[in-house]
Amino acid sequence: MGDLLYLYGLIPTKETTEQSFPSFKGFDNERELYPIPVGDTTAIVCNLDSGEYSEDSIKEKINNDMQWLQEKAFHHHETVLTLSKAFTVIPLKFCTLYKNKDSLTQTVQSNQAKMESTFELLEGNEEWNLKIYCDDKILKEQVSENNPAIEAKRIEINELPKGRQFFEKKKLDKLIESELEEEKNRVSEEIHFQLKEFVLQGNVKRNWSKDVTGKDENMTWNSVYLIPKSDVEPFLEKIQQYEKEMKEMGWQFAPSGPWPAYHFSSFS
Structure with missing residues (x-):
């Protein structure tokens, strides 16, 4: 099985060319975040092992492991907050996962117009x-x-x-x-x-x-x-x-x- 993609947020692709992308440890505290450009929008993601971070295992952790939930929720918030200080960010909810790059790309492309209007609203605010x-x-x-x-x-x-x-x-x-x-x-x-x-x-x-x-x-x-x-x-x-x-x-x-x-x- 391939890796899952954990999506933190979406930023305008043009902003990624204006400055270098910072280095962050991902959700598993091992692999790093990286950008996936999809036209005018770039997704900020990290890879996760699909076995360890399956939908069922995450639900189990959320419902029964408060320490894990607090640590991961804090990681998500701090990561998105840091990104928002450097880029115009559409932040995603905690534990937004995609099965593969194609699935993520298709979703971003089908919502491109909505995201462009949202970036216009958020930029400079x-x-x-x-x-x-x-x-x-x-x-x-x-x-x-x-x-x-x-x-x-x-x-x-x-x-x-x-x-x-x-x-x-x-x-x-x-x-x-x-x-x-x-x-x-x-x-x-x-x-x-x-x-x-x-x-x-x-x-x-x-x-x-x-x-x-x-x-x-x-x-x-x-x-x-x-x-x-x-x-x-x-x-x-x-x-x-x-x-x-x-x-x-x-x-x-x-x-x-x-x-x-x-x-x-x-x-x-």
Whole structure:
């Protein structure tokens, strides 16, 4: 049986002629990465033993060997990240495998038009992530003191008989929680809207739980942006401005990047 091809990413062939291809160890930590030109697109691959890295054996490793999964996922990410610093890269998902060069070539050729448009979108731009966190305790105090709907409910409760006030205060607690969530969403959405001034595209992702982030504060917003390189600095300066103005109100901002453009390119 022949070797499998592990595909890391795709880059414009013209960029491979402008600079030398760097040396990387491949997925098996033995054989090196190398380019396969397919017209205007070049695939970045390494060879893998088809016996050791069969589909079934990889599924077994992913499901039952967390250390192997972490090491290989980190290798994939770091390799694609390093490539993205030197080339315009369409990054591929972890463990994208082809049986042979002909299979890979056919797939690349059949998607050439899509890849050309994606390269045009990505060239000269960077992917950045922004996570926003909030101290619910601090913000809840502000919402409780300054929200008109909550104040109106308090007045209503004070005018009720003592026996009914207990149950209505329970409703007030739920109202405060509801208004807190609305305030977090309102502020985060407004920030997201203002940041679009600096970006080509911006997408909202699902928030992470505290178990994932390891932080005491709740994540209120998780977004990714495709930003022209010339606008990255003002984008980050705007976030620093938010941090400075909103820190005492319990808000925290965590921008990160640049990352391989996983969220603005798709090729499967």
